[in-house]
Amino acid sequence: MMKASNILLGYDFDKWYGYGAKEAITTDVSKKFNSHTLVCGMSGSGKSFLTNILFARLCLENGSEGQVYFADFKQDDQFSHLRNCPRYYPYDKSIEALNTVYEILHNRQSRKDKSRYPITLIWDEYMANILSIQNTDKKKADEIMRKVSEILMLGRSLGVRLVISCQRPDASAFPSGSRLNYGVIIIVGAPIRSIYEMLIPKEYIDRIGEREFMVGEGVVLLQGSQLEFIKIPLIRDVEKMQQICINALTK
Numbered sequence: 001m002m003k004a005s006n007i008l009l010g011y012d013f014d015k016w017y018g019y020g021a022k023e024a025i026t027t028d029v030s031k032k033f034n035s036h037t038l039v040c041g042m043s044g045s046g047k048s049f050l051t052n053i054l055f056a057r058l059c060l061e062n063g064s065e066g067q068v069y070f071a072d073f074k075q076d077d078q079f080s081h082l083r084n085c086p087r088y089y090p091y092d093k094s095i096e097a098l099n100t101v102y103e104i105l106h107n108r109q110s111r112k113d114k115s116r117y118p119i120t121l122i123w124d125e126y127m128a129n130i131l132s133i134q135n136t137d138k139k140k141a142d143e144i145m146r147k148v149s150e151i152l153m154l155g156r157s158l159g160v161r162l163v164i165s166c167q168r169p170d171a172s173a174f175p176s177g178s179r180l181n182y183g184v185i186i187i188v189g190a191p192i193r194s195i196y197e198m199l200i201p202k203e204y205i206d207r208i209g210e211r212e213f214m215v216g217e218g219v220v221l222l223q224g225s226q227l228e229f230i231k232i233p234l235i236r237d238v239e240k241m242q243q244i245c246i247n248a249l250t251k
């Protein structure tokens with residue numbers, strides 16, 4: 001039996017506000033489950049902040065052997081601490097990160113590379129990145145999306161994981177049902193019905209009810225079937241978190 005490898009996503013939203021109780025919402029990021037992650041929400045909803053937290057928690061769970069590549073299309077201030085790291089890929093360099101991770105996937109698939117330690121590609125503002133490439137070179141954008149789809153389909157058993165964030169995951173950058181290939185979907189901030197409709201099965205959307213989410217709160221869909229509402233609190237030791245991420249992009 002493969003052992004579970006749980007990371008904390010946040011705390012149960014209803015219990016947090018209802019009784020001030022902290023009930024952890026976790027997800028298993030071992031190879032047993034699909035841990036490709038999609039974080040969505042409008043501007044300022046807390047996506048990049050959450051991305052930093054997930055990054056650090058994945059590192060702690062992966063242990064020393066995991067490796068992370070970080071693509072930061074917008075060069076967000078939230079990630080300024082990462083700028084000098086060797087595996088930090090700003091703006092148009094993001095595609096280099098994708099290509100490197102894609103090559104690792106293929107080398108593992110062909111058994112040229114027999115290692116299976118966790119490789120994670122974190123890609124902030126994926127949608128904006130794809131749109132900008134589509135505007136100048138449609139073919140190149142298609143090629144990039146094809147690589148993303150392949151990582152989503154083959155990655156789990158080969159230990160290669162994607163963590164993507166974007167505002168609205170429109171079909172133009174998520175071809176042929178690829179939004180369903182994310183085992184962990186998190187939508188933070190103000191409830192935008194059109195985003196829910198892109199990502200959550202209709203019968204689940206009704207369960208959101210009258211809940212109003214603020215920055216750093218929202219909806220989680222795990223393995224396409226488990227719906228949770230979460231509150232992501234601020235973290236105490238930001239510097240420690242940043243140091244974990246810096247180390248992961250450096251070693």
Ligand SMILES: Nc1ncnc2c1ncn2[C@@H]1O[C@H](COP(=O)(O)OP(=O)(O)OP(=O)(O)O)[C@@H](O)[C@H]1O
Binds near residue numbers: 048233234
């Ligand atoms: N969980 C949270 N709790 C409290 N405040 C938060 C939380 N997450 C983010 N914030 C605050 O909200 C602001 C916006 O967060 P963040 O930059 O992560 O949003 P974003 O969705 O990435 O926005 P953008 O689309 O502009 O990149 C930050 O300044 C941060 O301090």
Ligand SMILES: [Mg+2]
Binds near residue numbers: 078
């Ligand atoms: Mg951001």
